[in-house]
Each structure stands twice: as C-alpha cells, then as structure tokens.
Amino acid sequence: MNQLFTPYTFGSLTLPNRLVRSATAERMAVPDGEIPQKMMDFYRRLTQGGVGLIITGHMYVHPTGKAHPEMTGVYSDKLLDGLSQLADVIQAEGGLVAVQINHAGLKADPETVPEPLAPSAVVDERLTNRMPRGLTVEEIEELIDAFGQAARRVKQAGFDAVQIHSAHGYLGSQFLSPAANRRTDEWGGSLENRMRFLRRVSAAVRAQVGPVYPVFTKLGMQDGFDDGLTLEEGAQVAAALKGMGLDAVELSSGFGSKTLTSSRKGVRRPKEEAYFLSYARAVREVTDLPLMLVGGMRSRQVMEQLLADGEVDFVSMSRPLINDPDFPNKLRAGELERSGCISANNCWAREMDAGIACKCPVEKVDA
Numbered sequence: 001m002n003q004l005f006t007p008y009t010f011g012s013l014t015l016p017n018r019l020v021r022s023a024t025a026e027r028m029a030v031p032d033g034e035i036p037q038k039m040m041d042f043y044r045r046l047t048q049g050g051v052g053l054i055i056t057g058h059m060y061v062h063p064t065g066k067a068h069p070e071m072t073g074v075y076s077d078k079l080l081d082g083l084s085q086l087a088d089v090i091q092a093e094g095g096l097v098a099v100q101i102n103h104a105g106l107k108a109d110p111e112t113v114p115e116p117l118a119p120s121a122v123v124d125e126r127l128t129n130r131m132p133r134g135l136t137v138e139e140i141e142e143l144i145d146a147f148g149q150a151a152r153r154v155k156q157a158g159f160d161a162v163q164i165h166s167a168h169g170y171l172g173s174q175f176l177s178p179a180a181n182r183r184t185d186e187w188g189g190s191l192e193n194r195m196r197f198l199r200r201v202s203a204a205v206r207a208q209v210g211p212v213y214p215v216f217t218k219l220g221m222q223d224g225f226d227d228g229l230t231l232e233e234g235a236q237v238a239a240a241l242k243g244m245g246l247d248a249v250e251l252s253s254g255f256g257s258k259t260l261t262s263s264r265k266g267v268r269r270p271k272e273e274a275y276f277l278s279y280a281r282a283v284r285e286v287t288d289l290p291l292m293l294v295g296g297m298r299s300r301q302v303m304e305q306l307l308a309d310g311e312v313d314f315v316s317m318s319r320p321l322i323n324d325p326d327f328p329n330k331l332r333a334g335e336l337e338r339s340g341c342i343s344a345n346n347c348w349a350r351e352m353d354a355g356i357a358c359k360c361p362v363e364k365v366d367a
C-alpha cells in the first residue's frame with residue numbers, strides 16, 4: 001500500500017501525510033531577529049504546497065547563538081508577536097509547524113558575535129577558523145535555560161511543536177563531538193558526559209512546555225572525521241532520546257567534512273537518494289521513537305519504499321521544497337514522480353536578507 005499520503009499520529013500530533021519540511025534557514029529576518037512580512041508570505045506559500053509538517057529554519061535562543069546575520073530569533077519575549085503571526089499564517093492555511101531552536105556555539109556569526117562560545121577553546125580548522133572561548137559551567141546553565149525559555153515562547157506563540165537542533169556542528173553537535181568537546185569536567189569525556197547537554201536541554205524544554213507538547217530533536221549521527229562522533233555513538237545517543245522525554249527524532253549528520261555534508265551535492269538518481277539511510281537503520285534497532293530521515297529524498301519510488309520497508313516513518317526534505325513548494329501536492333496528484341531539484345546547492349541567499357531561493361537552471365531530470 002502506498003503510505004506517503006496516509007496520516008500518522010504520535011503523541012498529541014497527527015500529520016496528514018509523511019512529508020516533512022526539514023528545517024531550512026530562510027535568511028530573511030531583520031538584524032534583531034524579527035520576522036519580516038516576506039517571511040510570512042514565504043511560509044504561506046510553502047504551506048499551500050501540501051507538506052505534512054513544516055519545521056522552520058533554525059532560530060537562535062540566545063544573542064550569543066546567532067549563526068548568520070539574517071537568522072530568526074526566539075531569544076526574547078519581545079519577539080512573541082511576530083512569532084505568533086507566523087504560526088497563525090501557517091495554521092490559517094491548514095498547516096502544522098514546529099520551530100527549530102538552536103545555538104550556533106563556535107559557528108556563531110563573526111559580525112554579531114565577536115567571541116564565539118564553545119564547549120572548549122579549541123582551534124581546529126575542521127571545526128572553525130576562529131578561536132572560541134570555552135563556556136563556564138554557569139554559562140552552560142544559562143544556555144540550557146535559554147533553550148527552555150525559547151521552547152516556552154514557541155508554545156506560547158501557538159506553534160504545534162518544537163525541535164531541538166543537535167546536528168550540523170552547532171552547539172548541540174559540539175557537545176556531542178569529542179573533537180570539539182575536550183572538557184574534563186562532567187560535560188565532556190565519556191559519551192554520557194558529552195550527552196549531558198542534550199539531556200539537560202531536553203529536560204529544560206520539557207519543564208517549560210509540559211508533558212504532552214511535542215518535542216523532537218534533529219540529531220547529527222556522525223562527524224565527518226575519525227576523532228569526531230562515530231555512528232556507533234550516534235546510535236547510543238538516539239537510544240537515549242526516549243528517556244530524555246523526546247517524542248520523535250530526525251536524523252542527519254553532525255560536523256561535516258569534504259566527504260560528509262548534510263546537504264550533499266549531485267543527488268540525481270534514485271540510488272543516490274536517502275544518503276543517510278544507514279543512520280535510520282542503526283537507529284531503528286535501538287529505539288521505537290517515530291523516525292524522520294532527511295538527505296536526498298527526491299523520488300516517489302524511493303520515499304514509498306522507505307515507508308513500505310518500515311525504514312522510516314517520515315520523509316524529510318529541504319532543497320526540493322525550495323525548488324518547488326508545490327512538490328507534495330504534485331506528488332499527491334500524480335503530476336510528478338520526482339523533484340526537479342538537482343542538489344547543486346544554489347539556494348543559499350547571496351545577499352544580506354535576500355532570502356533563500358532556487359537559482360538552478362530548470363532541467364529535465366530522469367524519473
């Protein structure tokens with residue numbers, strides 16, 4: 001049976017189909033992180049395309065955690081009005097929306113965060129080209145609380161769920177990674193210690209949003225270098241998520257490298273799709289949490305097979321929905337078998353607050 005357009009309920013959330021828009025930074029916010037009208041319009045358009053759940057681009061939970069100048073903020077109650085309006089715009093179109101909350105850590109924007117904060121003061125060109133300052137224990141506690149307060153705002157603003165970013169080399173990834181986290185106190189060393197930040201952030205979030213509000217994480221399963229987080233360790237973290245009170249997990253990579261990038265280029269054929277499938281296989285064995293998998297999902301055939309084989313519960317996508325927000329509706333109507341996205345990574349905004357857009361030439365792709 002085809003499952004892509006069947007509903008799925010977990011906890012208090014029922015998604016109308018199995019397609020999730022993975023968090024994608026819009027690069028549209030004004031300098032203090034407020035949401036401009038064009039971002040409201042962008043999300044209205046995305047919702048109309050029929051995706052089952054939208055996860056917003058990452059939003060910074062603390063002024064020191066801003067990753068780029070046009071990143072949306074969730075660090076203060078002064079942002080609540082704009083956040084509520086965004087939730088309203090999406091829900092008025094019948095959409096469901098989660099907010100991804102994040103702190104950039106050592107990957108903070110140099111213009112707005114002159115001194116990046118990180119688990120350890122390590123300069124390593126694979127991680128960053130700037131010298132970060134190692135967090136004090138008091139600062140770690142402050143950032144954990146900032147994640148909790150951000151989640152409280154997400155719920156208060158009326159969003160349907162919250163996702164804790166713990167992938168792609170941002171602060172959550174940095175704590176998990178032995179390459180970035182060289183601490184010798186209870187926040188570093190053993191995997192249990194490196195996991196402590198995620199455990200405490202999850203607890204702070206849960207304490208703020210209550211027992212039934214949906215909380216997910218996007219987990220970086222593996223870094224792209226030998227002394228980083230290994231896939232075996234990533235699976236152990238995934239195994240612990242249910243005990244942390246989380247309701248679902250989306251899988252991606254941690255720190256990237258030349259050979260391991262979260263947004264892989266050149267996904268053109270079905271066999272190149274679902275490029276993190278090994279992560280789903282490792283995680284299915286250790287947890288029964290609902291599973292979202294991102295990375296190169298492009299064709300109906302591959303997506304349906306993943307669902308039919310029970311490899312995943314949801315198929316997450318980023319670039320195909322920049323290429324065409326109507327891709328879900330076109331799949332449902334049988335108008336398309338495959339996304340027109342050629343994974344060339346021409347979607348990042350080149351100018352300040354210009355916003356993401358597909359700048360690839362339109363090309364016929366093989367089904």
Ligand SMILES: Cc1cc2nc3c(=O)[nH]c(=O)nc-3n(C[C@H](O)[C@H](O)[C@H](O)COP(=O)(O)O)c2cc1C
Pocket residue numbers: 022023024025026056057058100165167168218252262263264294295296297316317318319320347348356
């Ligand atoms: C323009 C752009 C912005 C992104 N922003 C985020 C983000 O804010 N948070 C996140 O977790 N991943 C982000 N990603 C990564 C995607 O969510 C996704 O993991 C990756 O692109 C692989 O999926 P895809 O092959 O469907 O694009 C971004 C990707 C792109 C192309």
